[in-house]
Amino acid sequence: MAVLSATRLQDLLGLSDEELLAVLDADQLELISGDLDHKPELPILLALLAEAEENAGAATLRRWVRATGPAGRPLDLLTQRDFEAFERALATLAERGFVVSRRRDPGASHQAKPR
Numbered sequence: 001m002a003v004l005s006a007t008r009l010q011d012l013l014g015l016s017d018e019e020l021l022a023v024l025d026a027d028q029l030e031l032i033s034g035d036l037d038h039k040p041e042l043p044i045l046l047a048l049l050a051e052a053e054e055n056a057g058a059a060t061l062r063r064w065v066r067a068t069g070p071a072g073r074p075l076d077l078l079t080q081r082d083f084e085a086f087e088r089a090l091a092t093l094a095e096r097g098f099v100v101s102r103r104r105d106p107g108a109s110h111q112a113k114p115r
Contacts, residue, residue, distance in 0.1 A: 002034045006036060
């Protein structure tokens with residue numbers, strides 16, 4: 001059961017094996033053997049992500065988790081195991097939606113203004 005949950009989390013967010021291990025603070029042997037029952041964050045994360053997946057879709061979540069938002073990249077929050085900040089980032093996603101904006105490159109030339 002735990003292996004299926006870990007695989008579900010990995011697929012839902014598009015995590016690499018290394019990222020998944022960091023999020024779960026687990027080693028490869030724990031993951032392969034399914035010895036993740038002592039990791040309460042796994043079912044909690046899946047529960048938190050269920051509503052976001054329903055509202056935004058899995059493809060959007062995979063993109064969102066790697067995008068820089070108001071609190072930084074959600075993936076960084078996860079791999080740092082700052083689940084409280086990740087939960088706040090999910091709340092922001094629910095409130096604002098997935099907002100994509102281009103950052104202006106300070107070295108780029110400015111667009112000409114019409115006369």
